[in-house]
Each structure stands twice: as structure tokens, then as C-alpha cells.
Amino acid sequence: MKKILFFFNELKATFWFVPVLIILITILFAIGLVSLDEIIEMSQDGLGRFFFVNSADSARIILSTISGAMIGVAGTVFSVTLVALTLASSQFGSRLIKNFMYVRLNQIVLGSYISTYLYCLFVLNSIKESDGYTFVPALSIFLAIFAAFVNIILLIVFIHQIAISIQADKVISDISEIISKQVKTLFPKKMGDELDDENAFSVDTIRSKYTITNTLKSPKSGYLQYIDSESLLKVVCSCNGLIELHFRPGDHLVEDIEIGKLYANDKLTKEQIESILRQFVIGKTKNAQQDLEFSIHQMVEIAVRALSPGVNDPYTAIACIDNLTATMCHLSQISFPSQYRIDDEKRLRVIANTLDFEGVLDASFNQIRQFSAGSPAVIIRLMEAMITINGFAKKESYKKAVIKHAKMVLNVGKESIKEESDLKDLLEKSKNIVSE
Secondary structure (H helix, E strand, O other): OOHHHHHHHHHOOOOHHHHHHHHHHHHHHHHHHHHHHHOOOOOOOOOHHHHHHOOOOHHHHHHHHHHHHHHHHHHHHHHHHHHHHHHHHHHHHHHHHHHHHHOHHHHHHHHHHHHHHHHHHHHHHHHHEEEEEEEEEEEHHHHHHHHHHHHHHHHHHHHHHHHOOHHHHHHHHHHHHHHHHHHHHOOOOOOOOOOOHHHHHHHHHHHHOOOOOEEEOOOEEEEEEEEEEHHHHHHHOOOOEEEEEEEEEEEEEEOOOEEEEEEEEOOOOHHHHHHHHHEEEEEOOOOOOOOHHHHHHHHHHHHHHHHOOOOOOHHHHHHHHHHHHHHHHHHOOOOOOOOEOOOOOEEEEEEEEOOOHHHHHHHHHHHHHHHOOOOOHHHHHHHHHHHHHHHHHHHHHHHHHHHHHHHHHHHHHHHHOOOHHHHHHHHHHHHOOOOO
């Protein structure tokens, strides 16, 4: 079930799914409204004459005008979207294009204009005028006029959205929000129950209880995008074995590389191996659903581009550092999932390749630190970030990882900062976390 949900989320992220869905609904809506117009008679009295069209010629002119305008604006919207994607790609990196495709408003606007165009064509085709019989779907035409009014408002909202969506602060804020949602979803991420005391048993001893080691190989090359953890646990339990995974979502796999081992007392059949491999989704690109580092790398890429000599924008880099600091402060207060997972009978079933705090910290700040040489403001902000994270860190191992990064930041500052006042400022701040 979760695997189906994964593919559905991927489908929603495409730029065509929502517009096509809107178009299909609109076609059905047009057919239904025209049928309703054939059944009921529209009143000619009162305010009806101001809103409903009764002349076939007037109806054709109105629908033709609306349909022509909508398809024209749809082309403009598509062009503006491509321009925004081009600017975002050149300024922030091509990997961020998918984030813009996730924006639901862009999909709705494009689908709305195209569906209104098709709606007008369907209604226009239903107008009949022959042998003294005239059929004008007045209610359907009124809805077309109303849709045109709504689309005008949508165009204004769309232009406003595009104008702010390519601003650096907005892009960074959106990625930070995505990371926050991922953190809440993935940590803790359960796959069976976790062991309370990992030192209370010997993994080697448990492995030795199984007589056969079955090797699991990647069926194709690509990035590991998703692992259906619940189904995988069920399959392993049905084999009465123990699976050890060598990779996690976000890692690149080569065809036939060993992705794991399944320890059991029987040789696995071809069907059982295929059943296990079906729980792994391998694609051509990375995916953010189970890979926290993917979104972090997006933020890091923005910071690194900002620090490049061609851009030289330390303010954007500092904004990225601030948002990553907020994420790491949250992660420094939680326990990362154990790599050991047990079933309902308290038997060890999965040895997973899990992400730890130091790994996330490395992904967040290593490249920014490496590219920060020569930018005192960024180096000093990195040191301030380490001080802040260290203040939130609850575990000793977390604090050691933060202090390690603080020392590396200090070394970069000593080697690259030429101004004595800036270096003195860095050294003063480093005393709060690094002991000489």
C-alpha cells in the first residue's frame, strides 16, 4: 500500500497530472451542464435576462471570444513558466526545477485555462439553430463567462506567484519547509520495532544461527528511491530469516551490485528473491520521499553557487546556513532510528543502513565550509551555527560531531581570513565551543 502511495505522490509531482485531471473533469462537467440545459427551461423574467444568453449568434460570439482568449493566455502562462524555470535553473541549479513543478498553483492555472478552452468548444458545438428550433445552453454559457472571470483573477495571482517564487529567500524558505516536513516524517521512521538496548545481543551470534546466506543483487542501475519497509519486513518474516541492507534511499546502485544479504536456513527460490527486490524502487534520479539528504543538498547547492566567484552572494549563503542550523537544532534533540529492527516476536529481522546525526551534519555543512574560504562573514556565521547547534545537542556523540565541525571551520578561518579584526572575532566566538 505504501509503495502505491509513493508512486501516487510521484505522479502528483509531475506537471501534467493535475492539468489533465482538471481537463477530464471539465469535459464531464460540460456534458452534464448541456444535458441539464436541455431538461430545464431558463426563466426570461427578472434578472435572468441580464445573465443568460438566449440568442444563438450572441452565444457563439461569446464562446468563441472566451475560447480564443483562454488558449492564448494558456500559451502565455506556459511561456512564463518556462522562463521562470530557466531563471531558477541558472541561478539555483537544475535540481530545483522539480520543486517548482510541485507548486500546485502553477498546475491548476495551466489546467484551468486549457480546460476552459475545451469547455467552450464543447458548449459551442451543442448550440443548435435549424427549422425554427433553437437550442442555446444558457446555463452552460453563463458558467463559461464566470470561468473567464475566475481565470482573469487566477492570471493576476499566477503572475504574483511567479514573481516571488524565483526570489532567493522564497526558494530557501520553501526548501526549509520541505526539510522540516521530511524530518517529522522520517524521524523516527519505524520498520518493525526498534531494539531498546542494542548492546544486549550479538549480531554475529544471531547471524551464525542461519545456515545459508542468500545474496541480493540490484536488478538495474540507478538511485535507490524508496524501500517499502513494512512489506519488506513481512517478506523476511515469511522466509524466517534476517536481512542486512548495504544501501539506503539516495544511494546510487549499479546493476548486479550486492544490495544486501538474507540469512536463512533455506535457499531462497527465484520467486522469493523477486518478492524481496520488488520492495525496492530504483529510478534514474534521486527522490526526496525517504532521502533527507536530497533536500539538504538542494539547500547546500544554493549556498555553494552563491559563494562561487561568478556570483559572490554571501547573503544567500548565510540564509542557507541559518535554515540548515534550524534543521540541525531540531535533529540534535531527537534519537535517530536504530539500524536493528525486530518483529512482533522480538526477533531481529532487519539490519538497515540508516542515517545518523553526524552524517546529516556533514551533508549540511561540509561543502559550504569548503567553499567559504575567503568570505569572513560566511565563516563567522558557520561558527555561530555550530555554537547554536551545540547548545541544543542532547547526546555526547552529537556534541563531538558539532565540535569537530567547529574546529574545521576555525581552521578554514585561520588559513583564509587576512584581516586581523575578522580573525579576532572568529577566535572570540570559537572559545564558546572549541578549546585550544
